Amino acid sequence: MHRRLSQALFTLCISLSCIAVTQAGDVQLAVAANFSAPIPAIARGFEEATGHRLVTAYGATGQLYAQIKNGAPFEVFLAADELTPAKLESEGEAVAGSRFTYAIGALALWSAQVGYVDERGAVLKANKFQHLAIANPKTAPYGLAAAQVLAKLGLSQAVAPKLVEGQSIAQTVQFVASGNAELGFVALSQVYKDGLLTSGSAWKVPAELHTPIRQDALILKKGEHNPAAMALVEYLKSEKVAAIITSYGYTR
Incomplete structure (x- = not known):
């Protein structure tokens, strides 16, 4: 049994x-x-x-x-x-x-270089950089938000020759991290953790500069x-x- x-x-x-x-x-x-x-x-x-x-x-x-x-x-x-x-x-x-x-989500203007991007994003208006990376606005919503920011600031035409487009926001980060672009618009989440910037320098773009x-x-x-x-x-x-x-x- x-x-x-x-x-x-x-x-x-x-x-x-x-x-x-x-x-x-x-x-x-x-x-x-x-x-x-x-x-x-x-x-x-x-x-x-x-x-x-x-x-x-x-x-x-x-x-x-x-x-x-x-x-x-x-x-x-x-x-x-x-x-x-x-x-x-x-x-x-x-x-x-x-x-x-x-x-x-939140958008950030980011550079892999410490001190390159100021907390107000004045580096963007100064327009002394050679390359600005953004994600493709047609396929990536963060790229569309970046285009809206440039339009809102009246910079679309001024920076157009310097734009480097990534097919996704991940590729855009790679352009900046590798130094192929001095700065770029990325998702804040890609360069931020627990209230701190993980590397480089960044400007957290005010939400009112683009659609939510x-x-x-x-x-x-x-x-x-x-x-x-x-x-x-x-x-x-x-x-x-x-x-x-x-x-x-x-x-x-």
């Missing part, structure tokens, strides 16, 4: 293990490049809390939109704007009612029946995630 009981307990443990395995799953996540810094911490917390795993791809919002329309396997999309997710929703590419604002960078997320049609996708969206709304993204200069 003892042997039969042990066998029954062993079978039960195997069954419970199988259930745990089937409950945990992967979620294919498309993320706007500006949000790459907070994702590792969010992924760790999500995986610890749920057992699910993130499989993440980064890119400019416009590029990710094109990939989604072309059948990419993404299940959840974290965009750098609110217009693109709304468009996907209207086109039937997303789960209706799943869209929400997960972060409001409201970043929306939503569940795509391919994730409609994936419990891991549903769990991720709920986790993104948690206070734990709010604390992480705030530490990178975003607001909610």
Whole structure:
């Protein structure tokens, strides 16, 4: 009888293990490049809390939109704007009612050189630099915000010959970090952590110089029946995630 009981307990443990395995799953996540810094911490917390795993791809919002329309396997999309997710929703590419604002971004004028950019951004108006990096305004919302800042300050024509465009905000940061551009407009989150600048020098661009960078997320049609996708969206709304993204200069 003892042997039969042990066998029954062993079978039960195997069954419970199988259930745990089937409950945990992967979620294919498309993320706007500006949000790459907070994702590792969010992924760790999500995986610890749920057992699910993130499989993440980064890119400019416009590029990710094109990939989604072309059948990419993404299940959840974290965009750098609110217009693109709304468009996907209207086109039937997303789960209706799943869209929400997960972060409001901030723009920074940044240089890898310490002391190069002053706290008021006067270096921009002085126009003594050779190259100014921005993300492509047609595909990257942070690039669009940068173009709006230049227009608002009346500098669009003056700096046009000096612009170096990155295909995403991540590539724009690389242009500046490598010294190929003396300064550039980047997401504040890429050069900021816990209230401190992580390197170089920067001017946090006043929010009134560009339209608000409201970043929306939503569940795509391919994730409609994936419990891991549903769990991720709920986790993104948690206070734990709010604390992480705030530490990178975003607001909610």
